[in-house]
Amino acid sequence: MKANIFIRLSQHLAAGLLMVFFLGCEREIEDLELATYSSNPEVFIDGFSPGLNYAAFGGSVPTAFDVDNSVTWNNSAASMRFEVPNANDPRGSFAGGVFYSEFPRDLSGFNALTFWAKASQAATIGEIGFGNDLGENKYVVSISGLTLSTGWKKYIIPIPDPSRLTAERGMFWLAAGNIDGNGFTFWVDEVKFEKLGTIAHPKFAILNGEDQVETSFIGISKVISGLRSEFNMPTGVYQAISIAPAYFDFQSSDPSIATIDENGRITVTGGPGNTTIRAHVGDVEAEGSLTIQSIGEFENAPIPTHDPESVISIFSDHYENVPVDYYNGYWEPWQTTVSADFEVNGDHILHYLDFNFVGIQFANPTVDASSMTHLHLNIYLPNPLNDNAQFQVELVDFGADVAGAMTTTISVNEAQQWLTLELPLSGFSGLTSRSNLAQIIFVDVNGNIPSFYADNIYFFDDGGDPPPPPPPPDYIPTEPAPTPTHAPGNVISIYSDHYSNVPVDYFNGFWEPWQTTGSAEFDIDGDNILYYFDFNFVGIEFANPTVDATSMTHLHVHIYLPNPLSSNAQFQVELVDFGADVAGALATTITAGQSQQWISLSLPLDNFSGLTSRANLAQIIFVDVDGNIPSFFADNIYFYSN
Amino acid sequence: MKSIYNFKIIHISVIVIMFMTAFFGCERDDFQKLPERNWQLVWSDEFEGNAGQLPDPTKWTFDIGTGQDGWGNQELQSYTNNPENVSLDGEGNLVITAIQSGNSFTSARIKTQGLFSQQYGRFEARLKTPYGPGLWPAFWLLGDNIETVGWPQCGEIDIMELRGQEPHVIHGSIHGPGYSGGNPVSKGYTLINDRFDNDFNIFAIEWDEDKIDFFVNDFLYQRIENTDTPGEWVFDQPFFILLNVAVGGNYVGFPTSETPFPQRMVIDYVKVFKAAD
Numbered sequence: 001m002k003a004n005i006f007i008r009l010s011q012h013l014a015a016g017l018l019m020v021f022f023l024g025c026e027r028e029i030e031d032l033e034l035a036t037y038s039s040n041p042e043v044f045i046d047g048f049s050p051g052l053n054y055a056a057f058g059g060s061v062p063t064a065f066d067v068d069n070s071v072t073w074n075n076s077a078a079s080m081r082f083e084v085p086n087a088n089d090p091r092g093s094f095a096g097g098v099f100y101s102e103f104p105r106d107l108s109g110f111n112a113l114t115f116w117a118k119a120s121q122a123a124t125i126g127e128i129g130f131g132n133d134l135g136e137n138k139y140v141v142s143i144s145g146l147t148l149s150t151g152w153k154k155y156i157i158p159i160p161d162p163s164r165l166t167a168e169r170g171m172f173w174l175a176a177g178n179i180d181g182n183g184f185t186f187w188v189d190e191v192k193f194e195k196l197g198t199i200a201h202p203k204f205a206i207l208n209g210e211d212q213v214e215t216s217f218i219g220i221s222k223v224i225s226g227l228r229s230e231f232n233m234p235t236g237v238y239q240a241i242s243i244a245p246a247y248f249d250f251q252s253s254d255p256s257i258a259t260i261d262e263n264g265r266i267t268v269t270g271g272p273g274n275t276t277i278r279a280h281v282g283d284v285e286a287e288g289s290l291t292i293q294s295i296g297e298f299e300n301a302p303i304p305t306h307d308p309e310s311v312i313s314i315f316s317d318h319y320e321n322v323p324v325d326y327y328n329g330y331w332e333p334w335q336t337t338v339s340a341d342f343e344v345n346g347d348h349i350l351h352y353l354d355f356n357f358v359g360i361q362f363a364n365p366t367v368d369a370s371s372m373t374h375l376h377l378n379i380y381l382p383n384p385l386n387d388n389a390q391f392q393v394e395l396v397d398f399g400a401d402v403a404g405a406m407t408t409t410i411s412v413n414e415a416q417q418w419l420t421l422e423l424p425l426s427g428f429s430g431l432t433s434r435s436n437l438a439q440i441i442f443v444d445v446n447g448n449i450p451s452f453y454a455d456n457i458y459f460f461d462d463g464g465d466p467p468p469p470p471p472p473p474d475y476i477p478t479e480p481a482p483t484p485t486h487a488p489g490n491v492i493s494i495y496s497d498h499y500s501n502v503p504v505d506y507f508n509g510f511w512e513p514w515q516t517t518g519s520a521e522f523d524i525d526g527d528n529i530l531y532y533f534d535f536n537f538v539g540i541e542f543a544n545p546t547v548d549a550t551s552m553t554h555l556h557v558h559i560y561l562p563n564p565l566s567s568n569a570q571f572q573v574e575l576v577d578f579g580a581d582v583a584g585a586l587a588t589t590i591t592a593g594q595s596q597q598w599i600s601l602s603l604p605l606d607n608f609s610g611l612t613s614r615a616n617l618a619q620i621i622f623v624d625v626d627g628n629i630p631s632f633f634a635d636n637i638y639f640y641s642n
Numbered sequence: 643m644k645s646i647y648n649f650k651i652i653h654i655s656v657i658v659i660m661f662m663t664a665f666f667g668c669e670r671d672d673f674q675k676l677p678e679r680n681w682q683l684v685w686s687d688e689f690e691g692n693a694g695q696l697p698d699p700t701k702w703t704f705d706i707g708t709g710q711d712g713w714g715n716q717e718l719q720s721y722t723n724n725p726e727n728v729s730l731d732g733e734g735n736l737v738i739t740a741i742q743s744g745n746s747f748t749s750a751r752i753k754t755q756g757l758f759s760q761q762y763g764r765f766e767a768r769l770k771t772p773y774g775p776g777l778w779p780a781f782w783l784l785g786d787n788i789e790t791v792g793w794p795q796c797g798e799i800d801i802m803e804l805r806g807q808e809p810h811v812i813h814g815s816i817h818g819p820g821y822s823g824g825n826p827v828s829k830g831y832t833l834i835n836d837r838f839d840n841d842f843n844i845f846a847i848e849w850d851e852d853k854i855d856f857f858v859n860d861f862l863y864q865r866i867e868n869t870d871t872p873g874e875w876v877f878d879q880p881f882f883i884l885l886n887v888a889v890g891g892n893y894v895g896f897p898t899s900e901t902p903f904p905q906r907m908v909i910d911y912v913k914v915f916k917a918a919d
Contacts, residue, residue, distance in 0.1 A: 197836035198810055200773070234837075236774040236806045237900040 043191040046077035056097040064095035073189035087181035096175030104167035110193035119148040119186035132173035198234040209287035217298035271296035298344040301378035301455040313458035366436040372459035380453040390445030399436025404428030426518030475562030480527035481635040493638035533631040546616040552639035560633040570625030579616025584608030681915035693732030718890035719747040742903035751886030759880035764915040766846035772905035776897025777806030778888040783881035794822035797876035802845035814856035820873025829864040
């Protein structure tokens with residue numbers, strides 16, 4: 001029984017009230033003959049106007065509305081009374097319904113619905129307006145959150161464009177819920193349409209008044225958002241009203257690129273080319289516009305190439321996906337992101353709009369990605385970027401209740417194209433477990449990514465060996481590195497427990513896209529040492545401030561290669577000077593017999609060929625030249641002079 | 643007693659006419675039987691010129707800054723002579739714009755002091771008002787001798803003042819010794835189902851040695867005779883013209899967070915006539 005319950009209460013109107021209307025001085029007989037429908041302005045004066053019916057909303061208390069003969073405005077014969085139920089009322093959760101006319105009316109000669117109202121206590125009516133006809137609701141209008149006081153007051157709801165309402169059946173509607181669980185009573189009287197000269201200066205907007213630009217493709221369809229309307233009221237202040245899209249006249253400057261229908265649905269039909277969507281209501285131009293830069297046929301995300309055997313897929317048409325709870329959690333209260341996912345040429349694309357952050361959850365069951373090495377995703381930013389963006393991905397493990405984040409910089413010239421992100425799972429700092437992954441969260445760090453498309457979200461194992469951490473326990477050094485002997489006054493230390501260290505930005509830059517190296521830190525008998533695994537190269541940066549090593553002669557590093565070496569290895573160290581923008585490299589041969597022991601490297605700075613300045617040193621980079629050093633430990637990284 | 647009697651007659655006829663307007667608004671009132679006058683144009687500004695131009699410096703000068711105690715009324719705005727606050731619109735109008743930036747406001751006040759003044763005659767402006775709580779536009783006159791005798795001894799004639807929170811009501815008032823500030827001789831004129839910011843309206847006074855008549859669109863809504871003032875009648879000397887848009891102040895109250903800005907007073911013309919016989 002969710003159907004609306006109809007309460008038929010139509011009554012006839014006093015003839016005298018009609019007289020006033022027909023005596024209106026501006027009307028000519030010819031005008032009246034043009035009207036197809038009654039232009040009776042009255043909805044409820046002292047009873048139902050002719051043809052008026054009431055239908056309560058499903059879920060509301062069906063008897064919440066009644067005609068009241070004792071509490072009325074201006075001691076008139078009757079008013080409308082609404083009893084808002086308490087929370088948990090078994091009859092329904094709110095008061096609300098529609099007063100509709102059996103026969104359409106021509107309301108084009110009016111510009112507002114007015115009524116008097118008061119409540120048993122200061123109260124807010126959730127929605128109240130007109131244009132709800134129990135059907136298409138094409139021209140529905142409402143004020144959200146209308147506040148009532150305990151004294152009678154006149155309220156005005158403007159008609160955005162009266163010329164639309166030549167055959168309207170929705171005379172009045174409202175919906176009101178309880179206040180902090182408590183019901184209340186309110187009265188409405190003298191409900192009628194009027195032509196007011198005291199409401200003025202209407203303002204309308206699409207896209208909340210912003211001029212937006214976005215790239216799109218043939219076949220993409222979406223409804224324009226951010227429709228707003230406000231009128232200046234007799235008190236000189238603006239009142240916002242919610243209005244249906246059909247009040248807007250939308251235009252596309254080039255319909256061969258994109259069309260927009262009367263309900264505000266945009267469909268991209270051609271391209272390449274641009275079109276701009278604008279709107280007006282009556283003769284008032286709406287603020288805001290949407291320029292669509294169509295690139296023509298939809299460009300699919302790159303087809304992923306990873307072996308399905310090494311993939312756990314969350315969202316892709318190219319792999320079998322695990323069960324996903326949702327692709328948008330609509331997390332209250334801060335999330336603004338909405339979804340407008342679409343399908344083009346059989347390829348499903350996630351589309352997030354009004355992006356601030358959004359989460360995907362796959363908790364039933366969770367995903368064991370402990371054997372995976374990377375998270376893959378394709379993203380596409382359809383709006384141009386004015387500045388570099390920071391796109392952050394967070395992974396959450398429900399088993400260990402830990403989370404880790406990684407941020408990728410998207411430069412200005414990377415907008416409006418598919419990007420492939422392959423994020424090493426070891427780079428998600430703080431994600432100490434990934435055996436019960438359950439959420440992927442995307443965050444717009446700088447707030448300059450209004451929307452993006454996403455596709456091919458999956459974990460994969462890049463097949464690299466040895467497998468990722470933990471480090472082989474047997475190979476962890478049993479002794480700390482030897483204590484360095486250089487006098488502290490002759491040392492600039494980057495990483496050592498024996499000297500005071502300069503500020504370091506990071507000990508692992510996770511440099512995209514080629515770096516595979518992960519890192520960790522170990523404590524050996526109270527001495528901290530760095531551990532690098534999946535080693536190919538890794539950079540340490542200390543740019544804030546840079547280091548002036550002009551008076552230094554050597555770079556010192558203790559390294560420990562835990563894996564047995566089958567042949568000699570080339571361990572290369574590079575130094576980068578940010579001031580002169582120069583770099584120099586020096587490789588050291590590690591013989592097979594030197595593995596599994598601490599090696600002290602003292603590298604003369606003058607031997608770093610190409611390093612013409614060392615006044616602004618900012619990076620040390622370690623490189624596995626021959627690809628046979630899977631991992632190493634490091635300690636006591638410092639410059640010294642002798 | 644005669645003057646009181648006359649006042650009542652006018653008062654009653656205004657009510658009757660407004661009543662009639664409400665119900666038969668399509669007919670122009672022909673109840674206002676005023677003696678035929680032959681008005682001769684003496685001074686005018688039609689505000690013709692290029693958009694962005696300041697008003698004609700041979701006719702207008704500026705009040706600048708915040709005055710003393712907000713021009714004596716705790717007004718919030720600072721007056722400037724920047725074109726963004728006061729300039730021609732290129733379509734034959736002068737626009738005075740009140741602008742909000744943060745918690746401060748700029749606007750403009752122009753006057754003919756030292757350039758033009760007149761004793762008696764018809765002073766008229768056609769203009770569209772700004773709107774919103776705390777906006778206070780005015781078209782008014784001050785006695786030329788303000789520098790020597792001070793205010794209110796110099797006299798003040800407010801041809802049009804409006805509170806932005808009541809965009810359908812204007813007031814016409816006179817201030818003088820013993821009847822100034824919050825206690826002038828004053829009367830409001832209310833538009834029925836319309837507002838003064840919707841369209842241009844003509845505000846005027848007709849002033850002679852006996853009385854000042856106040857008009858909106860040539861509708862007489864107030865007559866103040868020289869025996870009606872509770873204090874000395876100080877309106878037998880030349881007055882100069884002022885146009886301004888104030889923000890806040892004793893008369894209108896503070897603007898609120900809901901007051902829309904910027905706000906514009908658009909003036910089509912100002913004309914001054916003298917009676918020609």
